[in-house]
Amino acid sequence: MKVVALTGGVGGVKLAHGLSQVLPPHTLTVIGNVGDDFEYYGLHISPDLDTVMYTLAGIVNPITGWGQNNETWQMKTMLQTYGEDVWFGLGDRDLATHILRTDWLRRGYRLTEITLHLAEQLQIPHTILPATDDRLRTMVQTVEYGLLPFQEYFVKHRWQPIVSDVSYDGAETAKVSPEVLEAIQQADLIIICPSNPILSIAPILAVQSMRELLMSRSVPTVLVSPLIGGKAIKGPTDKIMRELGYIPSTIGVVQFYEGLLDYLIIDVADASELKTVQELYPKLQILQTSTLMQTIDDRISLAQYVLACLENEEIR
């Protein structure tokens, strides 16, 4: 059985981590968002891919959910000594990833090749792929500051500005890589992790022919809702949905993914919405469980629950 999981950073990756613990080696492919990528001091930073990689390698900072464990900040401190206003966390260990990636991109390697190599060196027994090798950047139109590159909206301004539009610069020419194409074609199950639909999953779906590729599959697609009781655990999912005119609830999330989903897993806290969603989407199989992932056991339990969808499918 081959599984593909689409994910963004901190939130969705918890499920990807659970899946990596439950699935046999080399059966999981995590397709990560690159809309968050940016250049900072000339370094190519891929925050979501790094979060996936560090988490699956077991070296992520367990408190923040991003960056490395046992991290230090000497380089950043020295940049500040040089008078720099450093608004993005550049940890010393983390820097190795940015420096290698930047150097190899400059030498002409594809982001996919670099990501595969780094993950292999960290002995991750599964596959991590960027959604595309081409340049694709999430741009956030804000009321207060105008158009902002994603990291300036998210980190520099701590996702506080009001969002009037989100676009994916480069999406019109960004192509699905051969590796992503093969992974999706060979998948027996496609999972959309509980990531921010607009900021994390949409930039993956915005890659040329990605949505068509996913819709053309006959294997089931499962979404784990990113909301619990209509709210994001962390981050701006419900805030940004509201600002962009989506109903900040399960209904809004399903509407966003219209046509892509076979299964929907919602938290028990959202049980009251089940009936309405089912009436609107009669073909959708809706399941409810606890989707809060506070511990590693929670991640594993939810992963097992999600994978059970496939067994259910086979029984049908």
Added chain:
Amino acid sequence: MKVVALTGGVGGVKLAHGLSQVLPPHTLTVIGNVGDDFEYYGLHISPDLDTVMYTLAGIVNPITGWGQNNETWQMKTMLQTYGEDVWFGLGDRDLATHILRTDWLRRGYRLTEITLHLAEQLQIPHTILPATDDRLRTMVQTVEYGLLPFQEYFVKHRWQPIVSDVSYDGAETAKVSPEVLEAIQQADLIIICPSNPILSIAPILAVQSMRELLMSRSVPTVLVSPLIGGKAIKGPTDKIMRELGYIPSTIGVVQFYEGLLDYLIIDVADASELKTVQELYPKLQILQTSTLMQTIDDRISLAQYVLACLENEEIR
């Protein structure tokens, strides 16, 4: 009184440091070797300029004489985790310098502008200038490994290969910067620090019209011999002089700088050579003192001794 000092890395910078402690603010210009510069993982590294800067800022590692004090090696350790064979010391604090310099060079700033800015941020009350803004690279022809870029000879192979030739790639087109030109034209005294003549000072002199500029000056030029008792304190000065056919002694050093020197300061351990050198170079004023700089007081004493050459000059 304005003083210009030419220097390479660890050895010569001790005298530059002494001078910076003795001279009033903004009266010393240190012209640093850039022949050691190289790109490593896409980062532009200027080892000699960094050593000068860290030393004059009082943040150099006092044990090694290069790199920063209170340094950590997390990035390097992580590179090794990624399977990289890291042969050059990339300290975490040091990285800030490399990253800023690389980013600003990419944006079109000159190495001189960058060096001035970094030194200013570190509150160094004197001026540090690269010998040139243009690309100039010391290349070492070795018996064992053929032609090596300087750092591969010096760091990777720990200056053990036998050298058959040294060349300065780019020297034929490298120009003196406006800042270096002005500093030399305004100087009342030019000091050649006790650096390796072939590896540290020659790449400075190899810049187009640098030698002519120095020779056209009517102010005195003082060399502090890099040898004590015919040997380098550290590093390959005597070894490489021997390999390239120079007499590894004061005579060989003076021969190397032929025509440039008005004063020569040698260590008392080399007193036996004084008579021969004086006979060969009757116009050269030769002085002897202890040139070993083990403590900060040694650096200051030697700096004061060197500066006394100028007073001597004024009396004449």
